[in-house]
Amino acid sequence: MTSTLNIGVLAHVDAGKTSLTERLLFEAGAIHRLGSVDAGDTTTDTGDIERERGITIRTAVAGFRVGRTRVNLIDTPGHTDFVAEVERALAVLDGAVLVVSAVEGVQAHTRVLMRVLRESGLPVLLFVNKTDRAGARPERVTAEIRRRLTDRAMDTVRDAGTPHARTEPGRWRDPAFAGRVAEALAEHDDALLAALVEDRPPPGPGALTAALRHQVGCGLVYPVLCGSAVTGDGVGALSRALTALLPVTTASPDEGGGQEPRGTVFAIERAPSGEKTGYLRLRAGCLAPRAHVEFERADPADGGPHRGRIIGLEVVGAEDERSRPLVAGEIGRIRGLPGLRVGDRMGPPAAVAGFARPALEAVVRPRDGGDATRLHAALTALADQDPLIRLRTVPEEGLSVLLYGEVQKEVIAATLADDFGVRAVFERSRTTHTERPAGTGSAVEEISPRRPVGAWATVGLRVDPAGEGTGVVFRRVVEYGALIGAFDRAIEETVRETLRQGLYGWPVTDCAVTLIRSGFLPPTTPADFRELTPLVLMRALDRAGTRVFEPVHGFELEVPADVLGPVTARLNGLGARVRETVETVEGWRLTGEVAARSVDDFRAELPGLSRGEGVWWTSPARECPVRGPVPRRARTDGNPLDYEEYLVHRANARRRG
Template sequence: MTVLNLGIVAHVDAGKTSLTERLLFRAGVIDRIGSVDDGSTQTDSLALERQRGITIKSAVASFVVGGVTVNLIDTPGHPDFIAEVERALRVLDGAVLVVSAVEGVQAQTRVLMRTLRRLRVPTLIFVNKIDRRGARHEDLLADLAAKLTPALAPMGRPTGLGTPAAGFEPDTGRLAEALAEHDDDVMAAFVFDAPGVPLGAALARQTAGGLIHPVYFGSAVTGAGVDALVEGLATVLPAAGGDPDGPVSATVFKVERGPSGEKMAYVRMFSGTLRVRDRLAAGKVTAISVPDGGTAAPAGEVVAGQIGKLWGLRTVRIGDSIGEPRPGAEQLFAPPTLETVVVPRDPRDRPRLHAALVQLAEQDPLIDLRQDHELSVSLYGEVQKEVIEATLATEHGVLADFRESTTIYVERVTGTGEATEILGAPDNPFVATIGLRIEPAPPGSGVAFHLDVPVEAMPMYVYSSASLFHAAMHDYVRSTLRQGLHGWDVTDCLVTMTQSGYSAPVSTAGDYRKLTPLVLMRALHRAGTQVCEPVHRFHLEVPADTSGAALGLLSKLGAAPDTQHPHGDWHDVSGTIPATRIHDLSRRLPGISHGEGVLEYAFDHYRPVRGIPPTRPRTDHNPLDRKEYLLWVERRVAL
């Protein structure tokens, strides 16, 4: 069985859900093409998705083409739901990046392409909407090369551009020139006009290696160019690999709840086989289904290369590894930069609100539910806030209000700090020895963890293997660093375990889990942290006669323009702006630009806060205060 796990990604409104519908219709999975506007699409199954005409949750459908079973994952395009895209990218064998022939390369398009290339996900580009007025060809190809990547291989050319009769004419005349950049045999054939070089094999090889990106033009609405794209899916993109008889290794990329509240986990199998009745750390597998012709078919097992839906894993969470952990679990996109307090309209609904938010956080861990004297959640933007509010009302029957969104800061380590707790010491109530060192790491690297202790110092009777001990300690470290010295997430650091000790058979995982915060926060206190604020990169397009007002507003909001480009009646400005001011800019832009200004922005970096650093209340029993922490964790006063 040949399987291709395929993702369709795009900037919002580029037409990826419409392309999904067209592919399913062409394969005979559905007998009519649904409409995003009418809320009748196959993969947008949530009521909110149908009402709003946007994809909110990733959806999986399947079809067969050329002997290949394609598991197709339709992902959100709106940047507020980028976390859903991130989880999907981790399980793909290939992707189709959809670009509008009218709007061209947009902010989210660039973010997605950079990430696909960084992960080396083989990617085809489908230029959609060639039947729309204003559709472009050659200058759009130039735009793709300049803004996404020059490694493009046009697979043909559009005909009747900008008309309802627009079509796509396959043409490999420019293919040899594109492939010759990375293949000496193709180069020789191209230069000397030698026949017999198999361009198809070279194209598949270079696409699989991320060296080239085939480009197709078409229309998801009319079906133009879709046949050529489908042929590319079957012949150009690499199929899923993995040994069904190897050790089990899978990743959970989606969690749902059924009508009775039961959890269902979507997994991508990279190695091995999972069967019904297998016992895992998160529970016992009670049922399995696999995508089959647009539906989910019951199965006794799910094997390497496949996507499966598992029942029975009561404690499973999105992002969990099943079996052997896979490398490269770092976060691909920036975390949310906003948070808001959620308040039930009826105070008696607080327990129900909390339970509902817990379920939403299971499906999207980046919501990051926090509870002290109030409930708060993290957000990417205001649209996500509206969706959460509507979900609480329609699916959980809880009416809630959201306070004004505030900025989420992070903490970066400024020095190196070490701390150790020794098993048997009078003030250590835990049956374990832990030594940790924390030091700064490059921006964007997240939280890295290394073991620098011998295997014999690890309690193998608890964790089974060095890799599982490493994974557990990494999890304890990341959990602790969610609240630094000022209460914010600590990022861009390296934590090294320098000492470990145990007493068999008394030491437990709980000893390591509970002792880690005490040791790590003491090391962090010695290292010191700096609170940093999120900064967005923006691109602003305004009428030329309003550029002065636009630049004045940017200056008042603390923006730093670094590129200005007048073109005809328009003026483009790009630069950086504090995330705290981006909503002010969005709100005031229509007034200064006669309603014609266009703003695009995306997270760019963090920078140190000037002045007194903001703080956030702790919710972790405060391991910075030894007495308070032990009182809560051990339920007794420390000796």
């Protein structure tokens, strides 16, 4: 029987998240010396770029024990350009620790992270770090947490702002402390509320602990602890709180033997030899060493299921038991599957609140023209670790990659240089768009021996608008099984691949495609359906028409009172919509929406507009139709809308193949 707890550590940049992870491992005896972010020798920031920049870029996992419970710490990125890594970590967590600096306080991205954690329903402990630093103000930060994040705070600090700062955790035997806890819990506990109203003594320590654990597990209460990752103060209390307050998974190989394994790959490591190691969170069942496994892609357009045999399985935090099976709740390192990618899963996906896809793309070229092939191979390897780094070969331009922001672009360039020996140059980032069907359209191509592509195949498709957020839905009105399975899969996979470029070159979403006619004669192959389907689909899409949408971010902005005028004028000039303006103690808080293409421009201008005092954060909100000229993106698929151009493209592809 094993007890496992998977914890995410999240924070705004420089809040001390990685240092806290290091201290937790050290205090538990998992490491024998403390690493330093400044020295670049921390356990979880293993890459050269992470050490140089002092930021976490890739999700890292490290395990330790608290009593009989194995705790897996998942140290996630704090910078907004790496929210995709945070999203994948959330899918495998049992709870989270959100770190707040006692010096800087609640920052913009702290609020974004807290919102995502609350929407995901994950239990959260807040840790106010850096209480030993000059300028530390934990009492004020705790009040700020109550005002901007949650109203539950349970610990205090003395000698704040000095190396002698110490956490003074409340004692259950202290009536004042027990009373404060009872008041905090009474909002969601009728029995406690009745006891307080009737002026009865609060329940004993056992009952209060049980009530607190229940409410924390349900995401109703967010306890706040204080301390310092540098001195270690408060870290022991945090460590104990992890297993005392957060939900622990208990399982054994015998219990999981009757269930099919179900889990998600949330991180990939690649050795210098090229061998991949995948981090798999198992949610159900039991996975034996050397088992034969099948994984589904997160995006069906990336291909169908892939199978293989595990040749190496290590249970994170239990390296002394490498030969034993992985059970539900645990994280394992698996080797032997060269096709493994982040997001691959066994069984159905787990629902989790997430982030929108990247809103930027940039063309990247090798500084040395002879490195084009090496650049493509290197970016393909990076895409295995991050499937959201989509690659497109743009005619007469080069490779294009999807991005969240400019820092991510810099990190990719540094990774290409350091890890792959390829120096790359990125062009200015451009906003990505999407297309949605405006109506319904159909097209059919019957078997025709004179046709240059798919001569012995019949394909008929209908395109309809689908509900918002549905993505691409593939349906059939022809009898399922009327086609050979390989032919049917070829049509569906090609439909999804083709819709990555709509009438204007942008990905098509919220679209239902129905197979309304099919047939074949020998010697048809799946390749015939793959060549014919784009022609039929794009003709149907052309008849339906599409509208192009651009990403819109919600924003919150805090500025001093005397700069409200020029700030508002600039937002209006960028086409932003201010929905609410609220006066605060510090000045004004504005909320609204702004086009994603204007976010970086305003972020760069804000310090000058607000004397450096403005606080601005955004998060992807929705998409809206483009006004004015419709932006186009260069096609890379040979343009199935132009029959002659497409035939030349397919002929060239066959010669290259």
